[in-house]
Amino acid sequence: MSGLAALQRRFQAGLIAGDLAGLAAEVRHSAGLAVHVHAARAMLVEGLADNFAKTLHWLGGDAFTALALDYAAITPSGSWTLADYGDDFAEYLRRHCPDAPEVADLAALDWALRTAFAATDPVPSDWASAPGVDWERLRLALAPGATLIAMASNADAIWQAIPDRPIAPAATPGVVLVWRQRLEPHFRRLPAAEAGLLAALADGLRFGPACDASGATSQQIGGWLQAWLSDGLVVPRA
Numbered sequence: 001m002s003g004l005a006a007l008q009r010r011f012q013a014g015l016i017a018g019d020l021a022g023l024a025a026e027v028r029h030s031a032g033l034a035v036h037v038h039a040a041r042a043m044l045v046e047g048l049a050d051n052f053a054k055t056l057h058w059l060g061g062d063a064f065t066a067l068a069l070d071y072a073a074i075t076p077s078g079s080w081t082l083a084d085y086g087d088d089f090a091e092y093l094r095r096h097c098p099d100a101p102e103v104a105d106l107a108a109l110d111w112a113l114r115t116a117f118a119a120t121d122p123v124p125s126d127w128a129s130a131p132g133v134d135w136e137r138l139r140l141a142l143a144p145g146a147t148l149i150a151m152a153s154n155a156d157a158i159w160q161a162i163p164d165r166p167i168a169p170a171a172t173p174g175v176v177l178v179w180r181q182r183l184e185p186h187f188r189r190l191p192a193a194e195a196g197l198l199a200a201l202a203d204g205l206r207f208g209p210a211c212d213a214s215g216a217t218s219q220q221i222g223g224w225l226q227a228w229l230s231d232g233l234v235v236p237r238a
Helices: 003-017 022-025 029-053 053-060 061-074 088-094 100-120 126-131 153-163 192-202 205-213 218-230
Strands: 140-142 147-151 174-181 184-189 234-236
Touching: 029 053, 029 061, 029 100, 029 218, 053 061, 053 088, 053 100, 053 153, 061 088, 088 100, 100 153, 100 174, 100 184, 126 218, 140 192, 147 192, 153 174, 153 184, 192 218, 205 218
Parallel strands: none
Antiparallel strands: 140 234, 147 174, 174 184
16 A cells, blocks of 8 residues: 555544544644544534434534534444435434433434435335235335334424424323335324334234234224325335
8 A cells, every 4th residue: 555545544534533633743734634623523513414403403503513523523424425424323312312312212203204205216005906915924014214213202293393383392102103105204103003013014024923913903904004005105025
């Protein structure tokens, strides 16, 4: 490796780590190194602010920036685009804001909605009416971009209320489903039985046994399945 290539690699590593002091003796204007570090961190924080807009609004600019800077200091970007940055930001917030679970829940919802928006188009639901579908043994998966979020708070209600109707956080555990319908991402809080059935299907359990274990009535399951197919929410597992 040439001396220039080695210097470039060290510069990249130092930029990611937020510390270029080790290169001070090897550059002509060492004072400029801090500028590069600041610019890189600012870019990552800007990316987080865009990806977690409702979380930013809830926390306020100063509090969000402080948390985002700490996160950026230990979490380099692994993608060419900042749209992919922050996939574990919600878990970071869960560890650092244990007394405010709605913060991490809001971030998880922000991220899931962005993921759903960028997902590939859902598979047409006409597969369900094809002859010979063995529903008892069928394995289903959630459509691309769809996810189930286990929440400890009423962050879904807070998200909808921002910015016009601020509401207080409350401990309301439950599961929120996020998916893309046509071109728009959507979310809704699920009844416990529906959430349990979808989670079992997402884990690979066959449709028949999953329905039996859910404790739901056939009428409930039929209604849920009709809605899932209408929304393009479930697809046959490959």
